[in-house]
Amino acid sequence: MTRSRVSMQDIATRLGVSVKTVSGALHNPSIRMSDETRHRIRALANELGYVPNLVARGMRQGTLPIVGMVAEGVITQPFATEIVRSFDNVLRLGGLRLIVSNLRGRDDVEAEVAELKRLMPQRIVYASMYHRTVTLPASLTDTIALMVNCREASDAVPALVPAERAAGRMVTAHLLSRGRRRIAFLNLPGLVAASLRESGFRDAHGEAGLQPNETWLRPATAELYSDRAPSLVGSHIADWFAGAGERPDAILCGNDRVALETYNALRRAGLDVPGDVAVASFDNQVEIAARLDPPLTTMALPHREMGRLAGEMLSGQRALPATVEEVPFRLVERASV
Amino acid sequence: MTRSRVSMQDIATRLGVSVKTVSGALHNPSIRMSDETRHRIRALANELGYVPNLVARGMRQGTLPIVGMVAEGVITQPFATEIVRSFDNVLRLGGLRLIVSNLRGRDDVEAEVAELKRLMPQRIVYASMYHRTVTLPASLTDTIALMVNCREASDAVPALVPAERAAGRMVTAHLLSRGRRRIAFLNLPGLVAASLRESGFRDAHGEAGLQPNETWLRPATAELYSDRAPSLVGSHIADWFAGAGERPDAILCGNDRVALETYNALRRAGLDVPGDVAVASFDNQVEIAARLDPPLTTMALPHREMGRLAGEMLSGQRALPATVEEVPFRLVERASV
Numbered sequence: 001m002t003r004s005r006v007s008m009q010d011i012a013t014r015l016g017v018s019v020k021t022v023s024g025a026l027h028n029p030s031i032r033m034s035d036e037t038r039h040r041i042r043a044l045a046n047e048l049g050y051v052p053n054l055v056a057r058g059m060r061q062g063t064l065p066i067v068g069m070v071a072e073g074v075i076t077q078p079f080a081t082e083i084v085r086s087f088d089n090v091l092r093l094g095g096l097r098l099i100v101s102n103l104r105g106r107d108d109v110e111a112e113v114a115e116l117k118r119l120m121p122q123r124i125v126y127a128s129m130y131h132r133t134v135t136l137p138a139s140l141t142d143t144i145a146l147m148v149n150c151r152e153a154s155d156a157v158p159a160l161v162p163a164e165r166a167a168g169r170m171v172t173a174h175l176l177s178r179g180r181r182r183i184a185f186l187n188l189p190g191l192v193a194a195s196l197r198e199s200g201f202r203d204a205h206g207e208a209g210l211q212p213n214e215t216w217l218r219p220a221t222a223e224l225y226s227d228r229a230p231s232l233v234g235s236h237i238a239d240w241f242a243g244a245g246e247r248p249d250a251i252l253c254g255n256d257r258v259a260l261e262t263y264n265a266l267r268r269a270g271l272d273v274p275g276d277v278a279v280a281s282f283d284n285q286v287e288i289a290a291r292l293d294p295p296l297t298t299m300a301l302p303h304r305e306m307g308r309l310a311g312e313m314l315s316g317q318r319a320l321p322a323t324v325e326e327v328p329f330r331l332v333e334r335a336s337v
Numbered sequence: 338m339t340r341s342r343v344s345m346q347d348i349a350t351r352l353g354v355s356v357k358t359v360s361g362a363l364h365n366p367s368i369r370m371s372d373e374t375r376h377r378i379r380a381l382a383n384e385l386g387y388v389p390n391l392v393a394r395g396m397r398q399g400t401l402p403i404v405g406m407v408a409e410g411v412i413t414q415p416f417a418t419e420i421v422r423s424f425d426n427v428l429r430l431g432g433l434r435l436i437v438s439n440l441r442g443r444d445d446v447e448a449e450v451a452e453l454k455r456l457m458p459q460r461i462v463y464a465s466m467y468h469r470t471v472t473l474p475a476s477l478t479d480t481i482a483l484m485v486n487c488r489e490a491s492d493a494v495p496a497l498v499p500a501e502r503a504a505g506r507m508v509t510a511h512l513l514s515r516g517r518r519r520i521a522f523l524n525l526p527g528l529v530a531a532s533l534r535e536s537g538f539r540d541a542h543g544e545a546g547l548q549p550n551e552t553w554l555r556p557a558t559a560e561l562y563s564d565r566a567p568s569l570v571g572s573h574i575a576d577w578f579a580g581a582g583e584r585p586d587a588i589l590c591g592n593d594r595v596a597l598e599t600y601n602a603l604r605r606a607g608l609d610v611p612g613d614v615a616v617a618s619f620d621n622q623v624e625i626a627a628r629l630d631p632p633l634t635t636m637a638l639p640h641r642e643m644g645r646l647a648g649e650m651l652s653g654q655r656a657l658p659a660t661v662e663e664v665p666f667r668l669v670e671r672a673s674v
Contacts, residue, residue: 054455055395064392064456066436081418088439097436097456099403102425118391119401119434231628257624264630267604287594288625291568293601 006048015040027052058120065096067314068116068124072103072134072150080129082303083148083310087125090311096122110137113144123314126150131162131193148310149303151324158313160306163326164193167299168200169207170331171252171280174297176208178337180250180278184216184240186233186262188254197282201252216240216248233258237265250278250337256285259296259336278337282329295334302327343385352377364389395457402433404651405453405461409440409471409487417466419640420485420647424462427648433459447474450481460651463487468499468530485647486640488661495650497643500663501530504636505537506544507668508589508617511634513545515674517587517615521553521577523570523599525591534619538589553577553585570595574602587615587674593622596633596673615674619666632671639664 008022015022017037024031025041044050058064071084088098099119101112116124124143128134128150135153136144144152147159175183185201188194198217205212241247251266253259259281266277273279273294283289284300306327312318345359352359354374361368362378381387395401408421425435436456438449453461461480465471465487472490473481481489484496512520522538525531535554542549578584588603590596596618603614610616610631620626621637643664649655 051451051455053457055392055401055457058392059396066456085439088437089441092438097438099434099436100425101429101434102422104426114388118388119403120390120392257628260625260628261630267630288597291594291597293598293604 006045006050007053008050011041011044011048011050014044017041026050062120063122064120066119066121067091067096067098068113068119068121069098069100070103070109070112070116070124070126070144071100072126072128072132080149080303083127083129083307086304086307087127087148087311087314088307090308091315094311094315094317096315110139113140117143125310125314126157127310130191131164133192146310146313146320148306155323158320158322159324160309160321160327161324162193162302162306163328164196165200165203166326167282167329168197169203170200170329171282171297171299172201172204173207174331174333175250175252175278175280175337176204176210178278180337181210182213182216182246182248183250183252184248185212185252186236186254186258187217188258193282194254197254213246213248231258231261233261234265234268237262238269241266241269241271248277250280253279253281256281256283256289256292256296256298259298260288260292263292274336280337284330284332289332290334292336294336297334297337298332299329300332302329343382343387344390345387348378348381348385348387351381354378363387399457400459401457403456403458404428404433404435405450405456405458406435406437406464407440407446407449407453407461407481408437408464409466409469417486417640420464420466420644423641423644424464424485424648424651425644427645428652431648431652431654433652447476450477454480462647462651463494464647467528468501470529483647483650483657485643492660495657495659496661497646497658497664498661499530499639499643500665501533502537502540503663504619504666505534506540507537507666508619508634508636509538509541510544511668511670512587512589512615512617512674513541513547515615517674518547519550519553519583519585520587520589521585522549522589523573523591523595524554525595530619531591534591550583550585568595568598570598571602571605574599575606578603578606578608585614587617590616590618593618593620593626593629593633593635596635597625597629600629611673617674621667621669626669627671629673631673634671634674635669636666637669639666 008019012019012022021033022041024033025038026045054064084100091098099116101116103109103112113124123145125146125148126144127148132150133153134150141152141156144157147157149161151159151161172183187198202212251262253262259279262279263273266273271277279296281296281298284298289296289298313320345356349356349359358370359378361370362375363382391401421437428435438453440449450461460482462483462485463481464485469487470490471487478489478493481494484494486498488496488498509520524535539549588599590599596616599616600610603610608614616633618633618635621635626633626635650657
């Protein structure tokens with residue numbers, strides 16, 4: 001890579017003007033000078049291939065036009081990258097570049113942040129790849145400008161999180177509005193999202209004057225479903241539909257992958273979706289939910305939206321939330337309900 | 338963010354040594370000094386919270402410890418992010434940080450690269466989110482150190498690409514080895530990968546002394562399958578199995594999403610996988626291929642491997658390829674064949 005750079009001093013010398021004038025012509029439209037001077041300077045800068053040295057400017061100003069992101073958690077959810085992409089897209093419009101520091105399980109957050117700070121970023125955000133409560137060291141609660149897809153345990157840092165409870169309520173109300181009355185919930189295990197969604201599931205039942213059947217409301221136990229272990233989705237569903245007793249007429253799934261397995265299990269039991277059993281879910285996983293047979297009704301996670309909001313906040317177009325801002329899901333209606 | 342930094346000068350003044358000695362003690366183990374001096378300097382640096390200012394060092398050395406990546410193409414393949422993540426992981430082990438510049442369709446590559454260069458990266462790589470041939474402006478063929486998941490049209494830049502033809506050959510040979518003789522191929526439309534995989538499909542047939550049935554070898558036409566349009570996978574399969582004539586006993590799919598639709602269509606036709614028809618595919622898409630019913634045999638794309646190799650090359654642990662290096666897929670055998 002070429003290291004010989006044309007400097008503002010080079011341009012100033014050639015044209016017999018001050019460096020300050022060159023700087024004004026190139027970087028500060030509000031500094032007054034004749035149009036002709038401004039034009040001559042810009043034309044020469046262009047001809048010589050002048051590239052503003054952000055690093056030199058950063059040394060003077062104390063920061064580079066960089067936003068650092070400490071990103072936590074293995075990306076098991078492919079759409080979690082939507083957070084990073086939409087964040088980055090918005091930052092770039094504001095002239096900022098994103099550096100992502102992918103935290104691994106045993107990494108020390110303080111050390112990671114210290115590493116990022118060596119590059120003199122303007123701000124640092126903390127993002128989680130699934131909805132979590134994070135306990136930050138006290139030393140970092142002032143350093144981290146925003147939490148994305150997670151909240152700080154003491155709520156000491158502004159945060160954007162998915163509106164899980166509202167999503168659980170909305171999708172359950174949707175199933176109820178279609179006449180389903182015996183709704184099972186194959187919830188995800190051990191997640192912040194799971195207990196909030198269960199609250200929403202109960203809210204919707206309460207508002208309809210109904211009680212959920214606790215037998216079909218699997219608590220968020222680690223045994224049911226994991227991306228890393230054999231799933232028990234199939235055996236749960238087989239149990240529910242084996243006997244002669246009451247059976248669910250709808251199954252709400254913790255995510256679209258659970259829904260995929262639910263389709264498999266219902267099919268093996270000779271049941272039709274949605275004729276016998278409606279299925280709904282959370283995520284709207286790229287290219288999967290729409291291509292299941294029948295296409296899946298699901299609550300779209302607001303990852304892109306959180307990234308966009310974070311980008312607008314970090315580039316100063318929008319105020320940071322005072323505490324925790326909940327970002328709504330979107331109900332994507334397809335043929336499974 | 339705190340801007341007051343402890344400098345090497347501060348440490349030197351306090352201890353009555355030169356800045357050069359401080360620099361040597363902190364950053365250059367090969368500079369000779371007594372263990373006691375080195376220890377005193379390090380202890381004070383630690384006590385004062387000295388953080389090496391990479392930006393200042395960058396100004397002196399002409400680069401920051403940054404690698405820039407120009408990343409092209411919308412990420413429709415969730416696993417394409419594996420390239421970025423494994424690349425980043427390896428770079429970090431070498432003390433380098435990654436800045437990704439996501440190119441959008443109409444973005445000007447030269448302008449993007451110029452923007453990245455303002456941050457004085459050590460090297461710049463170009464990555465595509467699907468396997469492509471890219472025509473770079475001549476001005477950039479020296480600037481870009483490596484192409485990842487793509488090749489430059491004139492092969493002027495070292496490149497890492499997936500070994501598509503070998504993958505097409507391997508998966509077809511696998512189907513043949515299991516006794517399948519009437520293999521259809523629902524190839525992806527309009528991709529570099531598609532025509533290379535078709536060559537591999539033909540190679541494997543040729544080596545077995547067989548001719549593929551051209552009726553079932555859908556050329557890479559845009560009508561068959563797109564992530565953005567209604568798919569024709571179902572109607573193709575329905576046609577093949579409707580009449581009384583010869584039917585495929587295996588279907589090779591362009592990706593795991595095509596395979597998902599293939600399962601749906603075969604099921605609707607009352608056919609069993611793999612009893613009546615074996616299904617195999619390309620991608621090994623996270624958490625989908627393994628959870629289809631039956632689990633899907635598929636060729637795992639080498640995205641993580643390409644990222645790792647690129648990281649090792651850019652951090653100097655491994656030589657850059659002379660021209661184009663093909664990175665092999667991995668056959669993941671499951672129950673669909």
